[in-house]
Amino acid sequence: SSHKSSKREWKPLEDHSCTDVPWLLLFILFCIGMGFICGFSIATGAAARLLSGYDSYGNICGQKNVKVEGIVNSGLDLTHKKYVFFLDPCNIDLVHQRIKSLALCVSACPRKELKTLADIQKFAETNGSTLCSYELQPSEYTTDPRAAKLCPKYPVPESAPIPFFHRCAPVNISCYAKFAEALITFVSDSSVLHRLISGVMTSKEIIMGLCLLSLVLSMILMVIIRYISRVLVWILTILVILGSLGGTGVLWWLYAKQRVSASAVETQIAKDNLQALLIYAISATVFTVILFLIMLIMRKRVALTIALFHVAGKVFIHLPLLVFQPFWTFFVLILFWTYWITVLLFLGTTGSPVPNEEGFVEFRMLGPLKYMWWYHVVGLIWISEFILACQQMTVAGAVVTYYFTREKRNLPFTPILASVNRLVCYHLGTVAKGSFIITLVKIPRMILMYIHTQLKGKENACARCMLKACICCLWCLEKCLTYLNQNAYTATAINSTNFCTSAKDAFVILVENALRVAAINTVGDFMLFLGKVLIVCSTGLAGIMLLNYQRDYTIWVLPLIIVCLFAFLVAHCFLSIYEMVVDVLFLCFAIDTKYNDGSPGREFYMDKVLMEFVENSRKSMKEAVRGGGAEGRELKPMVGADEE
Numbered sequence: 002s003s004h005k006s007s008k009r010e011w012k013p014l015e016d017h018s019c020t021d022v023p024w025l026l027l028f029i030l031f032c033i034g035m036g037f038i039c040g041f042s043i044a045t046g047a048a049a050r051l052l053s054g055y056d057s058y059g060n061i062c063g064q065k066n067v068k069v070e071g072i073v074n075s076g077l078d079l080t081h082k083k084y085v086f087f088l089d090p091c092n093i094d095l096v097h098q099r100i101k102s103l104a105l106c107v108s109a110c111p112r113k114e115l116k117t118l119a120d121i122q123k124f125a126e127t128n129g130s131t132l133c134s135y136e137l138q139p140s141e142y143t144t145d146p147r148a149a150k151l152c153p154k155y156p157v158p159e160s161a162p163i164p165f166f167h168r169c170a171p172v173n174i175s176c177y178a179k180f181a182e183a184l185i186t187f188v189s190d191s192s193v194l195h196r197l198i199s200g201v202m203t204s205k206e207i208i209m210g211l212c213l214l215s216l217v218l219s220m221i222l223m224v225i226i227r228y229i230s231r232v233l234v235w236i237l238t239i240l241v242i243l244g245s246l247g248g249t250g251v252l253w254w255l256y257a258k259q260r261v262s263a264s265a266v267e268t269q270i271a272k273d274n275l276q277a278l279l280i281y282a283i284s285a286t287v288f289t290v291i292l293f294l295i296m297l298i299m300r301k302r303v304a305l306t307i308a309l310f311h312v313a314g315k316v317f318i319h320l321p322l323l324v325f326q327p328f329w330t331f332f333v334l335i336l337f338w339t340y341w342i343t344v345l346l347f348l349g350t351t352g353s354p355v356p357n358e359e360g361f362v363e364f365r366m367l368g369p370l371k372y373m374w375w376y377h378v379v380g381l382i383w384i385s386e387f388i389l390a391c392q393q394m395t396v397a398g399a400v401v402t403y404y405f406t407r408e409k410r411n412l413p414f415t416p417i418l419a420s421v422n423r424l425v426c427y428h429l430g431t432v433a434k435g436s437f438i439i440t441l442v443k444i445p446r447m448i449l450m451y452i453h454t455q456l457k458g459k460e461n462a463c464a465r466c467m468l469k470a471c472i473c474c475l476w477c478l479e480k481c482l483t484y485l486n487q488n489a490y491t492a493t494a495i496n497s498t499n500f501c502t503s504a505k506d507a508f509v510i511l512v513e514n515a516l517r518v519a520a521i522n523t524v525g526d527f528m529l530f531l532g533k534v535l536i537v538c539s540t541g542l543a544g545i546m547l548l549n550y551q552r553d554y555t556i557w558v559l560p561l562i563i564v565c566l567f568a569f570l571v572a573h574c575f576l577s578i579y580e581m582v583v584d585v586l587f588l589c590f591a592i593d594t595k596y597n598d599g600s601p602g603r604e605f606y607m608d609k610v611l612m613e614f615v616e617n618s619r620k621s622m623k624e625a626v627r628g629g630g631a632e633g634r635e636l637k638p639m640v641g642a643d644e645e
């Protein structure tokens with residue numbers, strides 16, 4: 002009796018109490034601090050400088066200004082000059098990440114190219130927009146020797162105002178390709194980058210269509226998971242085998258075909274496409290061989306996953322709103338990221354006017370306020386993790402409600418909304434604490450990655466190896482904590498305990514079922530990975546066939562990479578929900594088998610299909626051990642279990 006009393010009594014869905022309230026208060030205080038940063042940046046005039054723009058003398062365009070001591074041309078009335086114009090818009094300062102050019106406020110952007118000083122003078126006389134510095138009159142543009150420094154570098158490119166931000170930007174953005182070339186260090190030939198960018202611009206309609214195709218394929222796969230989960234594993238296996246073989250064969254066929262045609266047409270684009278096809282074909286061949294070896298090793302465990310997928314399919318049938326969880330989460334993240342970037346831009350123009358070494362004005366925050374952006378960066382990580390954790394808690398709560406409801410017909414009308422209600426009323430503190438732990442691990446990893454990037458090529462081999470080892474260890478720790486957090490949220494949804502207690506209880510359950518965790522997660526995650534591979538391969542194959550018609554004037558590399566990355570991202574967002582459901586189901590099942598034995602009053606909650614899955618896994622393990630343990634009791638499903 003004393004041994005049983007030491008065990009924690011699991012009472013699914015019986016008690017609801019607030020958890021980790023101090024952490025919720027701490028999170029609220031942190032969010033108030035984020036709001037203070039936003040209000041401070043707006044109150045100090047940053048919003049006006051960001052939206053209206055300002056010139057190199059500290060004058061905000063479109064309004065009257067106050068004189069800055071020691072700065073000529075400051076304190077001007079620029080009510081009728083509403084646009085910022087850069088004399089040399091393509092002169093990018095990579096170190097300070099800004100346009101290294103004199104900025105002026107003008108009344109209109111040049112809507113056509115101006116090739117000489119005479120054209121600039123004529124534009125000023127015709128449109129009333131002076132593009133040279135304020136101390137020069139339009140009549141002096143062609144006679145004053147100072148015009149070489151105080152007037153824009155010509156030819157002045159055609160430009161147009163950026164909507165809402167009142168900056169004159171060149172219509173032809175080709176000059177910014179130099180900025181991209183400096184960032185992409187692996188491109189030694191600048192013409193390669195120009196051809197890559199032109200390839201993306203030429204194929205933008207195909208890229209958008211293929212991205213839409215990946216979204217449709219992911220939705221179709223989710224529908225298939227719901228209705229044919231019994232045969233899903235075998236269908237995915239066969240399709241991936243055929244897809245990988247077909248994709249590899251098509252790539253080698255296209256390479257052989259284009260090699261023949263390239264010998265007749267010697268162009269740089271044809272050579273680049275031929276080289277890209279060879280790399281794709283070799284990579285696809287290696288990938289196919291590795292995939293076949295993995296499937297050969299795991300073939301005996303594939304059948305065990307079918308039952309688990311079938312139960313997860315039932316969850317999606319009863320909880321169809323689970324499919325839309327990625328949309329809501331992505332929508333909330335986009336809203337928060339938009340707010341965060343806006344405030345960051347405000348912070349970039351916040352501060353007091355200070356003369357720089359060139360005699361122009363810069364706005365800098367002095368004293369402790371200059372570290373405000375660090376707080377803002379921590380807010381980005383913590384609140385983003387908080388939003389993702391809310392999704393995990395919502396899914397866990399809905400699946401727990403489904404699993405521990407004996408009569409499925411008695412489920413709430415919308416278990417998802419019921420789970421959201423429990424999250425908001427009781428468990429926001431737990432989510433805040435779990436997301437903060439992930440933030441504590443992620444921030445040092447990001448700092449080390451930044452240091453590694455800044456010291457690239459400067460540090461010795463030992464330091465580089467140690468940095469990479471630390472980054473790798475922190476990444477592994479982050480993944481382990483993320484998995485443990487998800488199970489802690491499930492334990493909180495079941496028993497309404499605080500984060501640390503839930504994490505400890507979930508960890509004990511997982512350790513006791515280590516072999517089952519390894520088998521189910523390995524095979525289940527691999528099957529979902531095959532689903533992602535199927536979507537990426539299908540989208541990539543469609544991209545190859547479509548881009549093949551443009552091979553004479555378009556480089557495939559960048560468009561195909563963009564499409565495949567987007568396809569993988571979309572597939573991951575949808576199938577991660579399915580993976581989450583499988584993990585929650587397994588923890589519920591492990592708790593069910595540990596604290597229930599099928600006797601009256603302690604009936605199992607699980608349904609028949611999941612019981613058969615466990616019995617099959619036990620038989621396979623017993624055959625491997627060859628009778629090395631005592632016969633376990635036969636697990637029987639509860640009376641009235643779901644027979645769908």
